[in-house]
Amino acid sequence: MLIIDCPYCGPRPEPEFTHGGEAHIARPADPSQATDQQWLEFLYLRKNTRGVFAERWRHARGCGRFFNALRDTTTDQFLATYRAGQKPPAVPVGGER
Amino acid sequence: MSSLRTPAGGRIDRADSLSFTFDGRRYQAFVGDTLASALLANGVHLMGRSFKYHRPRGVLGAGAEEPNALVTVTRDDARRTPNLRATQVELYDGLVAESQNRWPSLSFDIGAINNLLSPFLPAGFYNKTFMWPRSAWHKVWEPPIRAAAGLGVAPTLPDPDRYAQQFAHCDVLVIGAGAAGLAAALTAASAGARVIVCDEQAEMGGALLSERDATIDGQPAVAWVAASVARLAAMPRVRLLPRTTAFGYFPHNNIGLSERITEHLADPAPSLPRERMWQVRAREVVIATGAIERPLLFPGNDLPGVMLASAARTYLNRYGVRVGTRAVVAAGCDAAFAAALDLAAAGVQIAAIADVRAAGAADGPALAAARAVGLPIRACSTVLAATGALRVAAVRLGVVAANGNVSPGDTIACDVVLVSGGYTPSVHLHSQSRGKLAFDEALGAFVPAAPAERSRSAGHCRGINGLGAALEDGACAGAAAALATGHTATTPRFVATALDAGIEGTPGALPQLASVIPPAKAFVDFQNDVTTRDLALARREGFESIEHIKRYTTTGMATDQGKTSGLNALGFVAAESARKIAEVGLTTYRMPYTPVTFGAFAGFARGDQFDPVRKTPSHDWTIARGGVFEDVGMWKRTRFFPVGTEDMHAAVDRECLGVRNGVGMFDASTLGKIEVVGKDAAEFLNRFYVNNWANLAPGRARYGILLRDDGFVYDDGVIGRLAADRFHVTTTTGGAARVFGMMEDYIQTEWTDLSVWITSTTEQWAVVAVQGPKAREVLAKLVTGIDLSPTALPHMAIAHGEICGVPLMLFRVSFSGELGFEVNVPADYGTHVWEAIHAAGQEFGITVYGTEAMHVLRAEKGYIIVGQDTDGTMTPDDAGVAWAIGKTKHDFIGKRGLERPALKAKGRKQLVGLATVDPQVVLEEGAQLVATANRPAPYPMIGYVTSAYHSAALGRSIALAAIADGRARMGETLYVAMPGGDIPVKVVSPVFYDPEGARINV
């Protein structure tokens, strides 16, 4: 069970959260202008990163807010959590330890 | 008592004797004994039969590492616990234990024929022999193999015991209360940190409890343990958990502990849970789990009487039991000398100490002490083979030449063989936590490298040897852990004396392996019956990776997790393939460290506590009337209300006709409800749902469809506009939470420009659907403040008033195709209003109906159920609801997705109706459709049945189906392929009943 640091509420246990997949995939402002390839990439193509990965979480059984996190997928350690709409903070290469 | 029991000493209470039975025979023992120590005190070494070959097996170890002595302990028919290690079973008076995997008896086991057949049961035997024909495995081969090769049998009765679960937080969790663990706990606790100490044994102290002469700070080691535990127990910020195994290390320092509370009690108080599962969240963890001695590899190394030297020493010093009368000691490590010295002092004759190392390699204080008392030490000497029937009777020694070749030597009679192949640090938890491991060539062992969690290993489990060094290492780890939690510690110093032994050893790759062993066979993994020959065979058959070798031979698998076998297997494979152990690598350690009961995992989540239950306002009313529930998510919904002896079919027919011909009532409270409020509420719904909401007038409602951005149908429901800036959205029962989450997602992250708020109101409203030609007449008796006439309240209109004196939000909607209303009242009034409507409806013969009738009624009208008639790959056009799409909207979720070529292609499956040629045949939901009868295989499936019912109103069966180009096939005859033969069907409109919709608009 992970401990996730909600940017609005502070650290809480994982059962309070739902995972929302890869972060920073914005819905195109005018979908009608998107090519089939662009729409395919928006819908389906994900990085599946081994290492530091930016992902979405929702504090569903808490404040209800969506936010983003940087998690090392090899260790499950979080390097940062930050509010939706913000850029991911810079982190040391290879994680914190 | 028996002459094997020493006259004094040990941790047992000689004033308190008890009796127990093993395989039906009664034995005497003392409080403080384990089943293993008590059997050994009674001269019983034969404790089990091996997994595959049914070889006689005795006890190898003295603790969690025991691979052989697996027993079943029975209290009663419901309390029978199989696969317990005899070394961990604490005795109580009257304990009943039985050996496993033998028939008819332990000493005469028919299955032992497998041992004679062993040349024909090599590694991969099952995979190779029994996989053809494929179908035979489950029926022909598997049952007898499972019966013959196996462990204990679980009870079939429900578990009558209770299991507790507890969460805990601490600054420092210390795992293991041996020398390093106690030093760490004392240091951290003295600094003021909140500390939890857990230890798997009944008594804390670890290996110190097996020491005879060791001293710490001038007092005997066991006295120091007692004083230290007492000091810790007196500290208010310290929690001591004996009999508690740290079985799993989960992310973010979440450690699973399994505490055994009543297992050791003869007559446990009923108020006590049997076990308790702890989930500890520790800021820092100190792993002090010690090390496990390794067996040596020689033929006959699994005979009863062959045991780890450290185990023999534990049985002697801790339990006052001499494991035999005449011992041969096989030493690959100095630890063997300490055991030999203690056993000799206790009167066990040491026939020989065969030290595989060259003279000079081993000349520490242990060797000197052994020499000083005249023990018969043979350098450059090893055990070639052990022989005996149900107990070792003799060993044949060999002499190791400088080039590694071994020449045969003496045969020596003995009744125990003490083996010491070096120590393997217990890195299981560190490895589970995803910490890295490094092979230390000097130690010949894997030790913890960089941790992945806030943890540190201390003492023997990270290759630190010697009592003084272990205490110091533990204290440093405790101080560092305390400091990391903001507590400054002064690291205590310890003065320790002990006959220290190194971890050293040459794991697995003993000299004789290269020259003498093949084709002889030595056991590597005792629990899984894997031999050197199996490992060699796996290598010859091309398995190079240790992970593949593990799976092919099963070495290191199951509950044992390679505690005694892991490094020996690696060493053997490395020697065979002329690689270094570090190059061969290590297999992954899996949790649990030792088995954990299902009861501990389940905890309180059993029976009524298994899952929360959501109840509707009519719940108790339904129970009183014999209604039959079904589970829909967490909801209990009434499926049908049988009258008299009706079965479901009869009840549903009656309920459907009741609605069609008069009036029915239905509890629709489970519908998901979301209130959408704000000046941009309409714009939000315009972007979210496919429909146009801008032109929906307040007081009116509309059927809405929700897609995902891929263009596929996700949910549906009626949405009413209560005011310019306020909508009442309904969702499917199962979709409420995910639709709400999706709304939040778009509001929070995509359309932050919109001023809109959403609130889940599912639990706020009770909903009673009143449907049927007489629905208006029923409600007219109860409703005030609303004109119910068709002109004032037409289909899809909303009005506010009162019913039975409580606030009413009335929707005129229909999911039955009849004149219909949905009565929304604050949830707390739901039961009252439900009963009032039922009473008012009596004069109109009102019928209460359940979900099954609701399904039939909607299917007769061709109304879809998202998730039943759609499957996540259906577009609105596929489902026949494209009319709902707002054609003039520039964008909505899914609009761009629908433009993808594949979603507009020909040949997509479309929802249509099916009429069976034989009107009485009801199709099976999920059945596949084909285009032609009597076709040769293979043939293409062109669709499938999504809904199928008997329709009482139509006097025939009806069905909905998704069929390729379905709407172009109207009138065609297709075939539903079933095991009993094709069922011919005609493709028809999905609207079976009242296609003009005349009955709704009255």
Ligand SMILES: [Zn+2]
């Ligand atoms: Zn939060």
